[in-house]
Amino acid sequence: MKALLIGALIVLTPAAVLAAELPKQIRIGVASVGTGNRPVTGGGFLATAANNGDLENEFKKDGIEVKYTYFAGAGPAVNEALANGQLDFAYQGDLPALVAKAGGLPTKLILAAGRFSAIYIGVPVDSPYHSLDDLKGKRVAVFKGTNLQLAFYNVLTSKGLKDSDFKTINMSTFDGNAALLSKDIDAQVSGNDLVPLVDRGVIRIIYDTRKELKLTRLTHVLVTEDFEHQYPEVVQRLVNTLLKTAAWEANEANRGKTYQIWVKSGLGLSAWKTDYDEFRLRDRDSPLFDEFYRTHYKRLLKAGRELRLVRKDFDIDRWLDPTYLNRGLKELHLEGVWPEQDAEGKPKVQLTAKTR
Amino acid sequence: MSSDATTGFGLVGTLGRDRVEGQSRRIGARWARGANRVWTVSRKGLGAVIAAAALPVLLLALWHLTAQRQWVSSLILPPPSEVWRTFRELLSDGTIAGNLGISAMRVAKGFAAGGMLGLGLGTALGLSASCRAYLQPTFISLTQVNILGWIPLLILVFGIDEPLKLAAIAWATFLPVTFNTMQGIAGIAPKWFELARVYQVRPRDVICKVALPAALPSLFTGIRSGLGAAWMSLVLVELVASSEGIGFMVVWGRQLFQLDLVFVAIIVIGVVGLALDGLLRAVEWRLRRWHGALA
Numbered sequence: 047m048k049a050l051l052i053g054a055l056i057v058l059t060p061a062a063v064l065a066a067e068l069p070k071q072i073r074i075g076v077a078s079v080g081t082g083n084r085p086v087t088g089g090g091f092l093a094t095a096a097n098n099g100d101l102e103n104e105f106k107k108d109g110i111e112v113k114y115t116y117f118a119g120a121g122p123a124v125n126e127a128l129a130n131g132q133l134d135f136a137y138q139g140d141l142p143a144l145v146a147k148a149g150g151l152p153t154k155l156i157l158a159a160g161r162f163s164a165i166y167i168g169v170p171v172d173s174p175y176h177s178l179d180d181l182k183g184k185r186v187a188v189f190k191g192t193n194l195q196l197a198f199y200n201v202l203t204s205k206g207l208k209d210s211d212f213k214t215i216n217m218s219t220f221d222g223n224a225a226l227l228s229k230d231i232d233a234q235v236s237g238n239d240l241v242p243l244v245d246r247g248v249i250r251i252i253y254d255t256r257k258e259l260k261l262t263r264l265t266h267v268l269v270t271e272d273f274e275h276q277y278p279e280v281v282q283r284l285v286n287t288l289l290k291t292a293a294w295e296a297n298e299a300n301r302g303k304t305y306q307i308w309v310k311s312g313l314g315l316s317a318w319k320t321d322y323d324e325f326r327l328r329d330r331d332s333p334l335f336d337e338f339y340r341t342h343y344k345r346l347l348k349a350g351r352e353l354r355l356v357r358k359d360f361d362i363d364r365w366l367d368p369t370y371l372n373r374g375l376k377e378l379h380l381e382g383v384w385p386e387q388d389a390e391g392k393p394k395v396q397l398t399a400k401t402r
Numbered sequence: 403m404s405s406d407a408t409t410g411f412g413l414v415g416t417l418g419r420d421r422v423e424g425q426s427r428r429i430g431a432r433w434a435r436g437a438n439r440v441w442t443v444s445r446k447g448l449g450a451v452i453a454a455a456a457l458p459v460l461l462l463a464l465w466h467l468t469a470q471r472q473w474v475s476s477l478i479l480p481p482p483s484e485v486w487r488t489f490r491e492l493l494s495d496g497t498i499a500g501n502l503g504i505s506a507m508r509v510a511k512g513f514a515a516g517g518m519l520g521l522g523l524g525t526a527l528g529l530s531a532s533c534r535a536y537l538q539p540t541f542i543s544l545t546q547v548n549i550l551g552w553i554p555l556l557i558l559v560f561g562i563d564e565p566l567k568l569a570a571i572a573w574a575t576f577l578p579v580t581f582n583t584m585q586g587i588a589g590i591a592p593k594w595f596e597l598a599r600v601y602q603v604r605p606r607d608v609i610c611k612v613a614l615p616a617a618l619p620s621l622f623t624g625i626r627s628g629l630g631a632a633w634m635s636l637v638l639v640e641l642v643a644s645s646e647g648i649g650f651m652v653v654w655g656r657q658l659f660q661l662d663l664v665f666v667a668i669i670v671i672g673v674v675g676l677a678l679d680g681l682l683r684a685v686e687w688r689l690r691r692w693h694g695a696l697a
Contacts, residue, residue: 125659129477145659149477185563191657215562215645216653230561355658
């Protein structure tokens with residue numbers, strides 16, 4: 047009996063100690079803002095979870111506040127906040143995270159949070175330019191330091207063009223939109239934020255990468271190593287909560303509702319339809335670190351190195367840590383919801399059979 | 403910039419200020435005169451170099467210590483050694499020279515335009531009392547708005563391309579040049595003009611042979627501060643919308659989270675600014691001596 051009590055104490059004590067060690071706050075940085083800099087964003091299950099308040103609900107019972115911060119300065123601004131210790135988690139794109147990791151920022155990727163994210167190149171509707179070649183020597187705005195820059199570079203490389211063939215101007219998303227309207231620039235490289243301008247009949251898209259999966263962008267959820275060491279259970283709970291949201295979103299029956307949630311960002315329905323209709327949501331927003339995600343991250347690292355934006359090589363496979371993801375999938379019985387994709391982005395055969 | 407770094411530099415700033423404020427104005431004035439003399443007269447002396455280098459060396463030491471002790475993340479405040487390495491890298495691959503060249507070209511054009519206009523308007527304002535009556539209040543009110551405040555308006559007029567940069571630099575140059583020219587010419591003793599009138603000197607010669615030479619020191623002060631303003635506003639306009647230039651390197655480094663690049667750019671901007679100012683100071687000093695000999 048005595049031995050049993052002592053045994054129970056030994057087992058219970060660490061749990062009790064750990065339970066006492068909960069953070070007061072979970073600080074999540076989001077590398078985008080809604081229209082007019084509103085603190086709402088769309089696209090991806092993290093945006094869905096943020097709109098639903100899923101994480102807030104999960105952690106409310108422990109008195110943990112979930113604080114989202116939206117950065118108009120996108121990924122580069124998220125990096126600054128991370129380096130200053132102002133964030134625990136970040137939802138951002140490939141290039142900024144690669145740059146920061148190579149610079150020595152101690153982070154770990156815990157979930158894939160979006161792939162096949164296309165870039166669009168828009169020109170004023172009455173522009174004389176119809177192709178990338180036409181734009182040679184012209185003023186092209188890109189939000190540099192974000193994953194748009196790296197995707198644009200990959201597009202150029204695939205077409206045998208160079209960055210120096212254009213007059214590239216660094217502009218944030220919405221500044222670029224405005225400059226495109228006032229024709230201060232000849233073209234803008236951006237995401238689906240260009241679609242509303244197409245709908246208004248003021249610009250047209252001369253090129254996009256929706257059909258060229260290897261030229262698309264990645265997004266992820268990352269955690270700082272500090273936070274992970276201190277609160278691994280909290281990390282697991284966050285991952286599990288997001289996986290539940292992601293699984294809900296992966297169900298095609300919820301596509302319409304998902305779009306409606308994202309519309310709150312200020313980008314209308316057509317922007318989301320344009321960007322997502324060609325894909326199955328479970329492919330587009332898969333949380334898996336599968337072959338495509340890993341290979342594509344390696345491709346992007348290589349491109350970043352070529353562009354001399356990323357300063358050091360490092361091991362992508364060690365940086366992408368599937369520990370929490372795999373445990374979550376198992377605990378929630380969500381294995382098989384998201385088919386694994388091969389290096390080209392095609393679902394692997396054996397799993398597609400299982401999923402539909 | 404992190405709060406730690408700001409407090410660090412702030413501390414040094416406060417110390418320095420306290421020292422100066424703590425002394426009586428008389429001593430302060432004498433000290434300033436002394437420093438001035440050290441700067442201009444005994445350039446041969448090591449004293450000037452030591453005095454000028456004291457603060458940068460102190461800052462460098464603090465910077466080194468901050469980086470070494472990791473008071474601030476090295477991602478935010480890279481150690482001096484890393485900045486030095488980046489500097490040498492960018493120097494050898496021509497990045498600094500290339501960007502500096504582009505920026506220098508912008509400054510040269512903008513400064514030339516702004517300087518000409520400033521000399522013209524300043525001369526008109528200085529010579530004619532009625533011109534002053536009509537234009538001076540407007541001019542003074544315009545000078546109250548910092549170049550940063552004009553940029554949105556300038557963008558509407560000039561777009562975001564090269565003309566915007568030139569306009570902003572020209573504008574920044576124009577103000578001090580106009581102001582100093584006006585003051586210099588207005589300050590010329592009236593008897594010189596009377597003499598010119600008595601001798602029926604042509605109006606063109608009144609300007610070229612009387613007004614401008616007499617006002618030369620003042621004109622030069624205007625040109626010197628005009629060039630300073632041009633250089634400063636260059637960085638500002640390159641921050642707004644650009645893809646090249648030394649000011650853009652600051653934005654670029656920040657976007658890429660390579661703060662060492664930001665530091666290199668800031669230091670280059672500072673050193674070039676200092677060199678320009680030093681050069682013009684030397685010319686001005688010679689001019690003043692020549693002018694003094696004439697008068």
